[in-house]
Amino acid sequence: MNLRAYAGCLTGAAVGLLLGAGAALAQGTVTIGAVGPFSGPSATSGLAMKKSWDYVAGKVNAAGGVEIDGKKKQIKIIFEDDQSKPEVGVSAAQKLLTRDNVDILLAGLFNSSVTLAIMELAPDYDDKIFYSGQSVSSAIAGRIRAEPAKFKRFWKFGYNSDALGSTVVGTITDLARDGKIPAKAKTIAFVVEDTDYSRSNIEVMKPDFAADGWKIVATEAVPLGYADFYPQISKLKQLNPDVIISIFTAANSGAALVRQLDEQKMATTHMAVYYPGLKEFREAVGPLANGLLYTPLLVDAEGSAAHRAFAAEMVANGMAASLDYGLGICNAQVLMDALARAKSVNADKLSAALEKTDYNCAIGRWVFDPKSHSPRVGKDYFVLPAAQIQDGVPRIAWPADRAAVPFRPRG
Numbered sequence: 001m002n003l004r005a006y007a008g009c010l011t012g013a014a015v016g017l018l019l020g021a022g023a024a025l026a027q028g029t030v031t032i033g034a035v036g037p038f039s040g041p042s043a044t045s046g047l048a049m050k051k052s053w054d055y056v057a058g059k060v061n062a063a064g065g066v067e068i069d070g071k072k073k074q075i076k077i078i079f080e081d082d083q084s085k086p087e088v089g090v091s092a093a094q095k096l097l098t099r100d101n102v103d104i105l106l107a108g109l110f111n112s113s114v115t116l117a118i119m120e121l122a123p124d125y126d127d128k129i130f131y132s133g134q135s136v137s138s139a140i141a142g143r144i145r146a147e148p149a150k151f152k153r154f155w156k157f158g159y160n161s162d163a164l165g166s167t168v169v170g171t172i173t174d175l176a177r178d179g180k181i182p183a184k185a186k187t188i189a190f191v192v193e194d195t196d197y198s199r200s201n202i203e204v205m206k207p208d209f210a211a212d213g214w215k216i217v218a219t220e221a222v223p224l225g226y227a228d229f230y231p232q233i234s235k236l237k238q239l240n241p242d243v244i245i246s247i248f249t250a251a252n253s254g255a256a257l258v259r260q261l262d263e264q265k266m267a268t269t270h271m272a273v274y275y276p277g278l279k280e281f282r283e284a285v286g287p288l289a290n291g292l293l294y295t296p297l298l299v300d301a302e303g304s305a306a307h308r309a310f311a312a313e314m315v316a317n318g319m320a321a322s323l324d325y326g327l328g329i330c331n332a333q334v335l336m337d338a339l340a341r342a343k344s345v346n347a348d349k350l351s352a353a354l355e356k357t358d359y360n361c362a363i364g365r366w367v368f369d370p371k372s373h374s375p376r377v378g379k380d381y382f383v384l385p386a387a388q389i390q391d392g393v394p395r396i397a398w399p400a401d402r403a404a405v406p407f408r409p410r411g
Contacts (some may be wrong), residue, residue: 029076030068030345032057032335033096035089035118036109036133038081041225041250044280045324049109049133050079052328055317056336066339075336078102084110084224086117093118097125103345104129104335107154109328111249112137112161112196119143122154129350130154133331134324136161137200141372148371153347155354156374157331157366161197163377163384164273165204167295171386171398172243172271173212180407181269182242186214189241191232191257194221198247201273205245217241224249227256233264240268247273255284262288267410269293276389277323289389291410297387297394298363299326303404310362330361 034053037046057075065072078100082089089108096102107122107130108115115135122130130153132140138160144151176183188209192198198221206216217239220232236244244261248254254275261270275281276294301311301321311321319325334357339345342353354373359366364382366375377384386398388407395405 028073030066030073030104030339031100031102032075032077032104032106033093033100033102034077034079034106034109035082035092035096035114036079036106037084037111037114038079040083040085041252042084042110044251044278045110045134045249046081046084048319048322048324049328049331051319052325053077053106053109053332055319056329056332060336066336067343068339069344082108082111082114084114086111086113089114090117090121093121097121097128102128104131104350107132108135109133109331111135112140112200115140116143116196119151119154123150126153127347128153129345129347129354131335131354132156132158134158134327135197136164137196138162138204139196139200141369141374144374145372151373153351154373155351155368156372157334158327158375159377159382159384160372160374161200162204164295165201165208167384167386167398168201168245168271168273169205169208169212171293171295172245172269173209173214174398174400175269175407176242180409183269185242186212187217187239187241188214188243188245189218189220189236189239190216190245190247191220191229191236192222192245192247193224193226193249193253195224195249197249197274201247222253224253226253229257229260230264233260233266236268237264237266243269243271245271245273246275248275251275251278251280251284254278254281258285258288258292269410271295271386274323276387276394279320279322282389282392287392290391291408292389293386293397293407294389294394295386296323296384297396298323298382298384300385300387300394300396300404302393303396306362326363330363330366333361334359334366 061074065074080092107118112135115132136158141160175181271293282289300307314321314325337359338353342349385396387394388397397407
């Protein structure tokens with residue numbers, strides 16, 4: 001029973017006291033509703049994002065809270081599990097927006113498919129800010145750009161997938177052109193999870209590879225969390241591509257693919273997207289990760305003094321020095337900065353503050369493009385470098401002007 005319904009059963013002063021207590025509670029907090037994968041195949045990343053948000057909110061609250069409408073308020077976050085399923089995410093978002101009446105909705109902390117589904121709710125709740133987490137699909141930005149009135153209060157924290165695609169294409173084409181990887185036939189095979197995240201990356205890569213004379217010989221898409229790659233590897237052995245590109249958000253899928261490629265003696269150049277940045281993946285495969293190329297390496301504790309301090313902060317507070325925790329902290333800090341500048345949870349004021357964001361987090365500078373409500377990417381903001389795991393440690397290997405180590409051929 002909600003507060004007003006319960007109050008209807010009471011009389012006189014009791015009603016006033018109860019409703020007054022509820023109003024005081026509401027006035028004392030900024031309530032954020034967060035939808036993320038806290039169980040299922042993406043739970044490792046979802047739980048890391050949850051812990052990161054709790055950490056940043058805890059720091060803000062310990063410092064006295066955030067000033068809203070002239071009063072200091074505490075940050076309260078209500079988390080709901082989407083299980084990496086769009087329909088579950090939409091249901092969770094509706095609960096947060098209606099029953100919990102949150103001030104701000106984190107419309108998908110991780111999976112692009114969940115964010116794409118939830119963002120369709122935005123026009124029905126145009127008095128709320130919708131703000132996403134790691135979701136990178138360029139389709140999200142494309143919808144905002146195509147229908148600005150419909151999504152005027154939806155803001156996308158994660159970089160777009162075209163930035164990841166450009167890094168993969170740039171790394172492979174440069175290494176092949178310099179003779180550092182064998183590519184006589186210039187053929188590529190994709191092994192990816194069947195999600196919006198992978199599809200959006202591939203859509204960017206294919207035309208760029210084709211423009212450089214590469215041919216895509218296979219695109220093997222498997223379910224999220226898939227771990228039996230022997231049928232796909234059998235096909236790849238027959239095709240013998242020069243390069244394999246894999247894209248997974250689930251650590252177990254990446255670990256299974258790398259182990260099974262090794263078992264089947266496939267020494268093809270292999271570049272991965274996302275999963276090698278997960279500590280769980282590297283722990284699962286051990287030395288088999290050596291030589292693997294991947295993007296992005298956003299927390300480079302070995303090569304950057306600023307990142308080293310950031311990594312130390314994460315570890316000191318019970319987190320891993322990883323991409324998930326790093327992005328999670330920055331994700332929360334960018335919104336806290338906008339709240340502090342807006343001094344309001346009013347959707348128009350907070351949206352205006354987000355549009356004017358220029359926030360330096362440890363791993364990059366966040367400035368939103370006003371047409372796509374997505375962060376700008378590039379040397380003046382942040383770049384998505386490619387890394388190679390060497391002796392168990394990820395090190396930046398591309399682009400050349402940022403490389404900490406030279407590329408080391410496998411074998």
